[in-house]
Amino acid sequence: MWFAPLYPIRPVNQRKEASYNREIPRHIRVYEVVRQHISGGVYSPGDLLPSENELCQLHKVTRPTVRKALDRLANEGFIVRHQGKGSIVKGVPKGVGILAIQGTTSAVGKEKLLTRIITGPEIRSWTEAFSFPLSKVEQESGCLYLERLRIVDNKPVFFDVTMIPNINMPRFTSRNLENKSLFDVLRKNYRLEVKGGEQRILAITADERLMHFFGVPAGHPVVQLNRRIETNRPGFFLYSQVFCNTDEFVLSGNF
Amino acid sequence: MWFAPLYPIRPVNQRKEASYNREIPRHIRVYEVVRQHISGGVYSPGDLLPSENELCQLHKVTRPTVRKALDRLANEGFIVRHQGKGSIVKGVPKGVGILAIQGTTSAVGKEKLLTRIITGPEIRSWTEAFSFPLSKVEQESGCLYLERLRIVDNKPVFFDVTMIPNINMPRFTSRNLENKSLFDVLRKNYRLEVKGGEQRILAITADERLMHFFGVPAGHPVVQLNRRIETNRPGFFLYSQVFCNTDEFVLSGNF
DNA sequence: AAACAGAACTTGTAAACACAAGTAATCAAC
DNA sequence: GTTGATTACTTGTGTTTACAAGTTCTGTTT
Incomplete structure (x- = not known):
């Protein structure tokens, strides 16, 4: 009815x-x-x-x-x-910090942070993506490899390895990334926005290389982050591995 | 009228x-x-x-x-x-991993996770809240103190200390929290919802106590998280400190 | 058999109403 | 002046009713 x-x-x-x-x-x-x-x-x-x-x-x-x-x-x-x-x-909900969505640059503040490129950016074939699974397309395309040391107040705090699938990333190897936010470069030049991601955190003791970079003795504990970062380009992920000497600076973030 | x-x-x-x-x-x-x-x-x-x-x-x-x-x-x-x-x-939302917003229970899965109460819950006066600042009200009210050991697959993985301001938390000390999700108890019995928070992460070497709990040798690296957790009750925060042995289980979470 | 129309579900939006319960200002009594 | 009840707000919860709009099945027509 x-x-x-x-x-x-x-x-x-x-x-x-x-x-x-x-x-x-x-x-x-x-x-x-x-x-x-x-x-x-x-x-x-x-x-x-x-x-x-x-x-x-x-x-x-x-x-x-x-x-x-x-x-x-x-x-x-x-x-x-x-x-x-x-x-x-209450105001506009404050953004998510270093652990959540942004790179280290925006977390620490650009003034005090220096970035030294250790290796790259260069094209390599994948060895592994920090234990994250790689798709066939990613594996076949190779990756853009980059190692950086982040220095805060003259003290080396972060050492990170970034791997980006070499898919539609023209001229990336010839870019100057010294003292620049990688995410800014990706956003401005490649319209890549970070959307989210997955991260795994563990504690390790510094190996030879980290002892050298951080200037710490053997047996020193270091935080290791393995991250897979989603972007606005579907199926396109950034992979990064961050080592952090938390003696004077801790990793902090909101959630 | x-x-x-x-x-x-x-x-x-x-x-x-x-x-x-x-x-x-x-x-x-x-x-x-x-x-x-x-x-x-x-x-x-x-x-x-x-x-x-x-x-x-x-x-x-x-x-x-x-x-x-x-x-x-x-x-x-x-x-x-x-x-x-x-x-x-859709299922239980994964992703709200330990680092993001939920406790360890939902991150690992209830089946494999055992929780053993080490201390408490008991009323104490504050000593400090893991280097987070405390308000006057919080300080005067004292805190509910709780130490737990989380065991996954028969291996102790997390040791956490939780401090909750003793404000309008009736009968909390007499609650049985063994093998229960603390957040579930808070949500159901006190209508406390986790809204977000701040966390600081560092790597340390295990002290005597952690060596005992985790069964690890001296010098073993451990992840330490200090967290201040916002709730739906304005001005009411939970404070927790989590130690994690990342030998076999890593801290993972989405962002 | 295939195509279409319609019925019978589903969730989505919105109004109008009633009352519970917390907060703050007012005003009278002490 | 201080206290305490009243009152007039505020948000919180819940019901009832009405219709919009998407989905799926069913039955009729072709």
Whole structure:
């Protein structure tokens, strides 16, 4: 059985169009607006957001709709809600640190960090990708190999090995990477964005080479990170291995 | 002005008790049950979850309530929803490895992991929170102290120290935490959700105690993690220190 | 048998309502 | 002035109703 609608819920579409032009849900609209207001500085951290009922009036929607928007904002860390008080702006959720998504450059701060290229960049065939499995395509293409030593406050802290599949990476071997963020170069010159990845962490004792680079005695403990980094290019991964002398600098990051 | 309720919404509380024993919201109840069914293997990845209406009947709640539970499950990656089709089980979200956001239990898999309580849970005064700064309130409240040894495949792999501010944590010291996920206990009994945090990683050599726990010789390298973990309770942080013997198991996680 | 129409499901969006519970300001009583 | 109850906010939870829109099966038509 069919019942005539008691009231018109949404304004009749003026023009019927393809589905890609379908209305954006109202709770998402509200979310977008408030989110932009927070990241745009209309509301500062610590501010009290308009109450749910005020937001209802502002956006001409009902409370469940507003609440759905605020649910998401709270979930993503833009706001904190307090029963009986209101929603307090927390700010734009801070990014993920060295261990999470960015290279060491942005974590330590560009000023104090020097990067010395030890080897490469040069084309090699894969030996292994730090125990991550390699696809056939990757294996056949060879890799761009790079070894760097990172120096903070005149002390060598990181030694990293980076391996990038040699697929559509023109002129990479002739690039000057000294004191540059690798991720910046990849983003600007190859439109490669880091999306996420997987990492494995272990503690080892320094081998001859690390003893030499870090200037530490035999038996010195070192953190080793093996990372497989996803990019916006589907199926294209960066592989990197980082050794870190945590005597004076620790690896820190948010999650 | 006051209006008599048109209908009784929820069954009258049989006995009025203190606030820590307040009713757990129904959408959270439903969430917990379905979540356990997924991680417990009642539903396998690829399976179609009961429809929202069926879940309504099962749990004797209405659709918005069920939807709120499913919203969260989808958000956390347990399920994927398809309009017109249903909700498909994706499985326990891997990736939330030890380094990212969850405890070791979900990272390794519950089957193989045993947890032995070494000390506590007991109330102590703070000595320090692994070099994280403590607020005045935290310092004055004292902390719940807990030491655990995690055993994977009969090999001790993790030793962790957890410190929780003793603020509104009734009966925590008398809880049995043996072979349980601490985060699960906190979520179910105290409605504490992990939101994120900060961690610092370093490599050390095992001291007397770790040599004993891990059964490793002197000079053995060990990964140390100091973590400050944010929760949904504003200003309430968990502090934990994890030592990991990475000989046979590495710390892995996604980002 | 193949194609189409429709019914009968599914989830997605949104409103309107009712009440619970936490917070903060106000105001009266002491 | 201080205390304590009241009141007027705030967010939290839950129900009911209505319709939109995607998917799948079924039955009829061709």
